[in-house]
Amino acid sequence: MARMTIRYAIFPADPGAHLFQVTVEIDAPDPQGQRFTLPAWIPGSYMIRDFARNLVRVRALTGDGRRVRIGKTDKHSWQCAPVAAGQSLTLAYEVYAYDLSVRAAHLDTTHGFFNGSSVFLLPAGHEKAPCRVDIFAPRERRLRGWKVATGLAPARGTAPGAFGTYLAADYDELIDCPVEMGPFAAEDFTVEGVPHRIVITGRVAKLDTARLGRDLARVCATHARMFEPRTRRPPFERYTFLTFAVDSGYGGLEHRNSTALLCQRDDLPHVGMQSATEAYRRFLGLASHEYFHVWNVKRIKPAAFVPYDLRHENYTPLLWLFEGFTAYYDDLGVRRAGLITPEQYLGELAATFTTVLQRSGRRKQSLAESSFDAWIKYYKPDENAPNSVVSYYQKGALVAAALDLSLRAATAGRRSLDDVMRLFWRRYKLAGTEYAGVAEEDIAPAIFEATGVDLARPLRAWTRETADPDLAELLAPFGVVAERGAALESAHFALLGCRIGGGAEARVSQVFDGSPAQAAGLSAGDQIVAFDGLRAGGGRIDAVLARYAPGDRAEILAFRRDELLRFEVELARQAPVKWKFAIDPKASAGARRLRTAWLGMA
Ligand code: ZN
Numbered sequence: 362m363a364r365m366t367i368r369y370a371i372f373p374a375d376p377g378a379h380l381f382q383v384t385v386e387i388d389a390p391d392p393q394g395q396r397f398t399l400p401a402w403i404p405g406s407y408m409i410r411d412f413a414r415n416l417v418r419v420r421a422l423t424g425d426g427r428r429v430r431i432g433k434t435d436k437h438s439w440q441c442a443p444v445a446a447g448q449s450l451t452l453a454y455e456v457y458a459y460d461l462s463v464r465a466a467h468l469d470t471t472h473g474f475f476n477g478s479s480v481f482l483l484p485a486g487h488e489k490a491p492c493r494v495d496i497f498a499p500r501e502r503r504l505r506g507w508k509v510a511t512g513l514a515p516a517r518g519t520a521p522g523a524f525g526t527y528l529a530a531d532y533d534e535l536i537d538c539p540v541e542m543g544p545f546a547a548e549d550f551t552v553e554g555v556p557h558r559i560v561i562t563g564r565v566a567k568l569d570t571a572r573l574g575r576d577l578a579r580v581c582a583t584h585a586r587m588f589e590p591r592t593r594r595p596p597f598e599r600y601t602f603l604t605f606a607v608d609s610g611y612g613g614l615e616h617r618n619s620t621a622l623l624c625q626r627d628d629l630p631h632v633g634m635q636s637a638t639e640a641y642r643r644f645l646g647l648a649s650h651e652y653f654h655v656w657n658v659k660r661i662k663p664a665a666f667v668p669y670d671l672r673h674e675n676y677t678p679l680l681w682l683f684e685g686f687t688a689y690y691d692d693l694g695v696r697r698a699g700l701i702t703p704e705q706y707l708g709e710l711a712a713t714f715t716t717v718l719q720r721s722g723r724r725k726q727s728l729a730e731s732s733f734d735a736w737i738k739y740y741k742p743d744e745n746a747p748n749s750v751v752s753y754y755q756k757g758a759l760v761a762a763a764l765d766l767s768l769r770a771a772t773a774g775r776r777s778l779d780d781v782m783r784l785f786w787r788r789y790k791l792a793g794t795e796y797a798g799v800a801e802e803d804i805a806p807a808i809f810e811a812t813g814v815d816l817a818r819p820l821r822a823w824t825r826e827t828a829d830p831d832l833a834e835l836l837a838p839f840g841v842v843a844e845r846g847a848a849l850e851s852a853h854f855a856l857l858g859c860r861i862g863g864g865a866e867a868r869v870s871q872v873f874d875g876s877p878a879q880a881a882g883l884s885a886g887d888q889i890v891a892f893d894g895l896r897a898g899g900g901r902i903d904a905v906l907a908r909y910a911p912g913d914r915a916e917i918l919a920f921r922r923d924e925l926l927r928f929e930v931e932l933a934r935q936a937p938v939k940w941k942f943a944i945d946p947k948a949s950a951g952a953r954r955l956r957t958a959w960l961g962m963a
Contacts, residue, residue, distance in 0.1 A: 365389055367490050369481055369535075372497040373473045373542065376504065379459040380417075381468055381475065387484050390450040392443055396485040397452060399437045400478040400536065400671035405614045405658070406464050408740035409674065412479045413437035415466070417455040424449035437672070439482070456480045461607065463539075463614040463621035470504065472543030472562045474603070474621070476614075477536030478671070491528070492535045496542070498524040510545065510560040512538040512601050512619035533668070537616045537659075541603045548574035552581045553594045561629065563606035569630040576630075576637075577602065579698040580649045584690070587779050588656050588786050595655060602648060604629075613647050615654030622647055642701055646709075650691035657690075658683040661785045664798035678801055680732035681824055685757010686782070688713075689765070696960055703960045707841060707942040710762060713755050714832050715848065715940045721874040723751040728760065728824040729801070744885035748874045751827075760823045763830030765959070767819070768812050770838045774958040776812035784811040833940070839956040840948025848939035852906035855936035859883060867902045869919075873937075881930040883919065890925075891918040911935065 365388050374382035387395070399413045413436055421429035421441045429450065430442035444450055458466035458475060466475035481494075493516065496509055508522050513535075519525030524542075529535035545560040548570035559573055585595040597618040606626040613622045628644040630637075637645070658666075665677035696706040717723055731739060731753045738750050765778035784807050789796055805817035822828035833843030848854065853861050858876020862868045867889040872879045883889075889897050892905045893915045909915065909932055917928040948956070 365487070365490055367484060367487055367492045367532075368495075369492060370495040370497065371475070371480060371540075373468050373499040374455070376468050376470045376473065376499055376501070379457055379468050381456045381458050381466065381473070381480055382453070383456055383480050383482075384451055384453045385482050385484065386449055386451040387487065388449045390441065390444055390448075390484070391486065392446065394443045395441045395450055396434070397439045397441070397482040398485060398672070399482055401437055401673060402671060403464050403476055403478045403614070404537070404666070404669055404671075405616075405654075406740070407674075407680070407735040409736065410464065411436060412465060415457040415479065416482075417457055419452060419454040422451045422453065424451070438485075452482060454482075461605070461610075461623075463605075463612055463623050470501075472507075472541065472545070473499075474539065474541050474543075474562075474605070476539045476621075477532075481532075481535060483532050488533070489531050491530055492532060494527045494529070494535070496524055496527060496540060498542075506544045507542050508545065509540065509542050510547070510558065510601055510603055511540040512599070512616060513540065514598075534617070538619060539603060539614075539616065539621050541621075546570055550574040550578040552578060552585055552600075553592070555595055555597070555599065557581060557600045557602075559602040559604060561604045561606055563626060565606050565626045565629050565631075567631040567633070569632045569634060572630045572634075576645060576698075576700055577648055579700060580645060580694055581652055583694045583698040584649070584653050584656070587690075587694075588783060590783075596660065597655070600652075600655075602651075611643075611647070613651040615651045615659055617655065617659045620648070620651035620654075622651065637700060642695065642705070645695045645700055646691045649694040650687055653687045653690045653694060654683075656786055657687050657782065661782075661789045662796075662798045664800045667796060667798035674736045676733050676736075678729035678732050679799065680735055681728035681753040681757035681760060682799065682804065684754050685728070685759075686761040686778075688754045688758035689761030689778075690782075693960075699961065703956070704944065706960060707944070710832070711843075711940045711942040713758055714942075715938070717752070717756050717759055718829065718940070719848070719873075719937050720747040720751070722747055722749045723756060723829065724827050725749055726751045727827050728753050728756055731756075744871050747871055756823075756829075759830050759832060760820075762832060763823065763835055764808065764816060764820070766832070766835040766839065767816055768808070768814050769955055769959055770835070771814045772812060774955050776814065777959070780811040781808050832942075836942060838952060839959060840945045840952035841956065842943050842945045844941045844943060846939045846941055847936035849936055852903040852909075856906055856909065856911065856932040857883075857930065858933055858937070861889070861902055863900065865899055867898045867900075877930050877933050881917065881928040882926075883917065883928055883930070884921065887919040887921050887926070889917055889919045892916075906932075 368386040370384045372382045374380050401409050421431040423444050431439055434440045458468040461467045466479040513527035515521050516526035516528050543562050545562045547560045549558050586593045601619040604622045610623045624644050628640040630641050663677040663679040665675050692709045695701050731751050769777050805820050809815050823830050857878040858873045859869050859878035860871040862870050869887045891897055897905050911934045913932045915930055917930055
């Protein structure tokens with residue numbers, strides 16, 4: 362029997378008021394009374410967000426126009442009264458959409474964007490039913506030029522990129538295909554014949570879309586080639602990068618055949634730009650990250666996500682594999698695509714190593730614990746986060762690097778972490794609908810199966826315990842020298858061991874464990890007003906500190922709330938360590954071979 366199709370319609374009814382109008386219609390509602398639910402979170406962003414808070418005026422009607430009683434049973438569920446047999450049921454509601462992030466929905470007179478998880482109610486029991494969505498254009502004359510970009514497949518009769526009808530195989534696909542509508546810029550390119558498109562919303566002067574297409578094509582091809590060395594094809598029919606260029610902001614969310622990216626407009630290349638600026642390299646790293654997720658987390662998944670339960674937290678100890686390994690391969694992919702130099706890549710890796718080692722949180726929380734508690738810690742950081750949390754992105758990336766380097770060194774370059782990722786990918790493809798996801802205890806045996814190298818003990822120490830992967834030592838066989846230097850970017854970080862916000866007020870934002878600031882009693886939120894009797898606000902703190910030497914003593918006056926407090930501080934004798942990874946020009950031929958196999962040719 363053909364499954365009943367769920368019919369959705371969405372209309373940017375009032376861009377000025379940020380309101381989408383949405384309907385969902387089903388033919389054979391539950392005779393006991395149909396229930397509808399909205400997800401509490403969106404996959405890829407591990408925090409309860411309660412999208413239902415933005416639904417307004419939810420009404421229910423039968424096919425012949427009769428009102429149906431409807432009420433809520435919990436924060437994201439609605440219960441309808443039974444309707445007569447043979448009657449269809451339609452819910453109509455508005456969604457307030459004014460969250461300019463990649464996670465929710467946004468509508469104004471410049472564009473509209475939504476994730477299905479923010480706007481489409483699921484009729485309970487119909488998770489597997491096919492869905493169709495009518496996406497309507499805004500009514501206003503001045504918004505006539507709007508187009509559509511989405512990973513959803515257009516139905517027959519709807520041209521790709523036009524307003525009209527789109528299809529999804531089930532609810533999971535429906536909410537995994539965000540939709541952008543507006544007068545965006547776009548560039549098309551292909552990877553092994555598979556169409557790809559990047560659309561850019563937001564004003565960007567002299568945007569070089571051709572370069573974006575060219576560079577992204579190389580990054581995408583690099584990842585596809587790694588997972589599918591034979592066909593080199595990515596696992597979908599088309600892919601869309603939805604990009605919002607804004608004044609400030611950074612982030613991305615991965616989907617099965619698209620991604621939503623938020624970047625600063627200055628991150629994007631302009632016509633005539635010569636080399637890749639640091640900002641553009643950061644954008645390429647972000648795009649590379651989300652594209653790698655096509656395999657790692659959108660298809661290869663932690664067991665806890667098969668299937669997702671969108672009503673509440675889904676706990677997994679493995680975000681270090683799904684986010685951390687992806688963070689390792691994002692910059693590495695940009696390097697292997699030839700868009701940054703080996704030296705630039707090693708610079709990024711050293712920066713991650715430095716950041717992880719500077720924070721004492723890594724001694725108090727393992728990667729498995731950090732993954733498990735992402736919902737209440739990593740996604741809800743407070744001023745003490747560096748002292749209490751380890752990032753499963755950053756330390757996870759170091760673990761990936763450490764595994765990769767260990768495997769390459771142990772096999773004279775014949776095996777690597779790429780083989781492990783391909784093994785996970787093969788297992789996903791072989792399992793089909795039986796796929797059970799990756800369990801923690803599968804990982805060390807999978808590494809052994811793919812490479813013949815047993816790394817169970819270090820893996821456990823790095824992920825279940827709090828050991829640091831020693832990249833400085835692991836890089837040596839690759840002709841890369843690790844150098845310890847001093848982190849001197851700002852005098853207050855080096856000498857006081859805290860972070861102080863910019864701007865007119867010298868306000869302490871973070872105090873690091875074991876620092877002079879902490880020993881003196883300075884706290885997050887304190888506003889420093891004087892240093893040894895001289896005014897220290899107005900961005901002056903670093904200039905004042907520059908005249909002092911390690912170990913000097915000084916007096917700090919600071920406001921805590923509205924109380925003026927006095928602190929005696931002894932400046933740090935040693936600045937925090939900053940690592941540098943440099944290519945050794947005198948490395949042996951064997952070391953050079955290993956490095957080239959890892960990072961590609963210079
Ligand atoms: Zn990610």
